[in-house]
Amino acid sequence: MIPYKEKKVISIGTVTELTGLTERKIRYYEERGLISPKRTERGTRKYSFSDIETLMNIADKREEGVQTKEIKKDMDNEKKMANIRDDLLRGQLNAHFNLRR
Amino acid sequence: MIPYKEKKVISIGTVTELTGLTERKIRYYEERGLISPKRTERGTRKYSFSDIETLMNIADKREEGVQTKEIKKDMDNEKKMANIRDDLLRGQLNAHFNLRR
DNA sequence: CGTGTAAGGAATTCTGACACG
DNA sequence: CGTGTAAGGAATTCTGACACG
Numbered sequence: 001m002i003p004y005k006e007k008k009v010i011s012i013g014t015v016t017e018l019t020g021l022t023e024r025k026i027r028y029y030e031e032r033g034l035i036s037p038k039r040t041e042r043g044t045r046k047y048s049f050s051d052i053e054t055l056m057n058i059a060d061k062r063e064e065g066v067q068t069k070e071i072k073k074d075m076d077n078e079k080k081m082a083n084i085r086d087d088l089l090r091g092q093l094n095a096h097f098n099l100r101r
Numbered sequence: 102m103i104p105y106k107e108k109k110v111i112s113i114g115t116v117t118e119l120t121g122l123t124e125r126k127i128r129y130y131e132e133r134g135l136i137s138p139k140r141t142e143r144g145t146r147k148y149s150f151s152d153i154e155t156l157m158n159i160a161d162k163r164e165e166g167v168q169t170k171e172i173k174k175d176m177d178n179e180k181k182m183a184n185i186r187d188d189l190l191r192g193q194l195n196a197h198f199n200l201r202r
Numbered sequence: 203c204g205t206g207t208a209a210g211g212a213a214t215t216c217t218g219a220c221a222c223g
Numbered sequence: 224c225g226t227g228t229a230a231g232g233a234a235t236t237c238t239g240a241c242a243c244g
């Protein structure tokens with residue numbers, strides 16, 4: 001199971017088609033730290049399917065009038081929560097298997 | 102579960118990096134019917150992760166000296182076998198659920 | 203048959219800036 | 224703050240062809 005979803009291989013032109021956003025917006029959201037495309041040696045941006053999903057969520061939030069700063073805060077928060085959840089789960093699994101030893 | 106693997110969004114330059122093949126070879130294998138990238142309105146080729154896997158298999162076969170015609174025959178055959186298998190499975194499932202009715 | 207290469211054109215992508223608000 | 228646009232350069236991609244074998 002290779003993580004195709006996270007592989008950064010899509011150029012910005014294709015992203016505009018997939019998301020309906022302009023290049024300008026996409027680059028601006030990067031500037032604000034909402035997404036982090038990879039750069040080729042030459043400097044062209046490469047996005048993953050995951051980035052595209054994020055961009056579509058951003059587009060929805062922006063339509064609701066949410067500012068990029070707010071969107072970023074929410075996204076960072078979600079990641080934090082996910083990490084806490086994963087840490088807890090890991091801890092429980094470890095405790096479980098340690099007890100069984 | 103979106104089929105990222107089949108979505109044709111990768112341009113040929115990225116494919117050369119991912120597969121190690123030259124553009125010439127990639128286009129030639131298309132000419133021989135081994136792969137079928139999508140074309141944008143403007144005419145640039147777009148490949149899927151699935152296409153990339155196919156290309157890597159082709160590269161291996163070519164190194165073994167297998168001709169493209171032979172490779173195509175094998176690939177077509179594999180697809181045929183997969184279809185037969187799927188048809189059989191579908192038939193069994195249908196029979197199963199019909200009997201239960 | 204399979205692949206390299208030079209050729210010329212057309213579209214892509216990038217950055218920094220000015221604009222409006 | 225968020226986005227549009229014109230500007231100029233650099234790299235990408237395409238096709239058809241000649242080459243070698």
